[in-house]
Amino acid sequence: MSTIHYDTQPLHPRPPILKIDNLAIAYETRFGDVEAVRQVSFEVGRSTTFGLVGESGCGKSTVAFSIVDFLGRNGKITGGSIKFQGRELVGSSEKDLRMIRGDQIAMVYQDPMQALNPSMVLGEQLSEVLTVHRGITKDDAWKKSIAMLERVYMPDAANVMKRYPHQISGGQQQRVVIAMALLTNPALLIMDEPTTALDVTVEAVVLDLIEDLKRDFDTAIVYITHDLGVVARVCNHVGVMYAGEMVESGPVASIFADPRHPYTQGLMRCVPKLGSTKEGSRLYPIRGRVPAPKDRPKGACIFAPRCDYAVDRCYNERPLLREFSEQHHVRCFFAEDIHAADWKPTQGLVPDFDPNAAAGAAAQKPILEVHELRKHYAQASKSALSLFGLGEKRYVKAVDGVSLGVPRGKTLGVVGESGCGKSTLAKTIVGLEPPTAGKAEFLGFDISMPVSRRDEKLIQELQMVFQNPDSTMNPSYTVGQQIGRPLERFKTVPSAQVREEVIRLLNAVRLDASYYDRLPRQLSGGEKQRVGIARAFASRPELVLCDEPVSALDVSVQAAVLNLLLEIQNQYGTTLLFIAHDLSVVRFFSDYVAVMYLGHVVEFGPAEAIYAPPYHPYTEALLSAVPIPDPQAEQKHIRLEGTVPSALNPPAGCVFHTRCPRRSFLPDGGSICTREVPPWRFNTDAHRIYCHIPLEELRQIDAVVTG
16 A cells, blocks of 8 residues: 655655554454554645544544554554654664654643643743753753743743643643643644643634744644544644544545545534524434444445445445545545535434424513522632631622523523633522522522522423533443433332333433443443433423533534434423533524623624624634634634633623723723723614624624635
């Protein structure tokens, strides 16, 4: 099999920094050697970013770890070649690899806390890289580390050097890790999901930074992600991996414009575009799931069991990765005949439902109303006076005067950065946190009290789906027992019919009766989340609060879960409050949207109004930061300066004024924003914006995304 070569500068070709040829990786298990990766080939040149994409378990991270020999005790390279600057790494001694790692090859992980020592100040950790690999003095290393932190746009870099990892934000932690990786000016930078855990605004800044570093440092980058929007923004070339194999690769523009492998096409159909809605579009999940390494077929197309185009040949012969067009390679027998635009969904892939029929006309009175809701947390004082109960009390204003309503049978999406109060708002509504002040009514009943004091009927009608199903599932109880518990507690059905009802609920979330006796450890992440949804809907509630229910899922599983929620809402007329950080998902899924910042709702209205001018300046910045899975789309470049202020000491006046890029619209640079609370400005009866800038000025703002 020939190596795939990407020539980034055809007039003056240079040898690639990284060249992987027919790489095969296996893990030793009690069943024998299990092949995790086979026949993977690609190259990365200088100033080039190569993206590796695919679902969890497809082998992306395994390939990356093999480059630096981090496969663990039972992992081994069983075939192929890894050449770094022409030097073969396969078979190199640990001593030689140690000299390269952290010096010429650096790696940035998804969770920066895994790469930072919590017991050392950041300056010591940064300068240690230079003292070990460059042999310079501690003073010089300290100065160079400060300069590199400034290079990655770290505010107050000199003081950050004296802090511990827990004393800075997640986005700042990731910048420290990137700075650490770049201190030795490595030729190759491997980035494993570096922005997955970051807010969309911080992610945008980090992605901008990656582009700058690639250009300024002439670095080759391998970027691992499941986010097609990120690939479109930062990658020059992309390799799509499935079940340990490269199934399609080529220039980003070519892959996005004309994907030719059924798996690549399937991934793109799973992702909602920023402007798409549930009324005008559908998400089509890829049926089935990625097979475990020990269950992968040997002499067949590995994607055949999930492919809509599979024929007998696909089950009896393994396709090779072949050239489809210049630099564009596909592992499929029928690549020339497969056009994404001609694809038709198989029967039953997406439920046949009318998203407008969820509740007919919205009820005159909202099912949920909150008015000036506040949730403040007392902050323990560190002064000596606090020992005697004296001293000024301080409060974290997590939710600070939120007013909104949710019509029956509709979905309200809540968006905003981490720390803006989204989850606290949901927990206060559901009764896990008592409100500090304000009113909350559900079905006309006061719910301004903790869940322990609520009437059982109210508890039955108000349920929640959490972000991490692992934290809410008892590992010792079966799926059937956990879904059956609310049925028994609320007497939804007679005791003799509980098992039958549980199986019906499992079928409703696309799981069969065999899951009844399974334990949580026997389920995938997507299956656990479906069980969480089934349990939440078991009591047949009127309102379900969904707190980031799809943020940790692969795009295909995410599409299936979103379709499932829409189907259940359509069938039962359930009202949903949907919290998410992905504005594309919120736009697709929601009827109304509330944008939160530092405990306040700064914009509220129908979804279609939120995504078109006039915007609140914060909404505009959020939308401009969303990675769009289309390299041809034109998007505004608006980046917020600084970090979100502390909810312990929020800014006076408009809470957003310290980061607002639009204050120049106002006289005197918007000095009124620093003194006075802004008024609500009504674009329509249903759409309001919390801002000093007149609507006439905000309407002059162009749309964030075009093309």
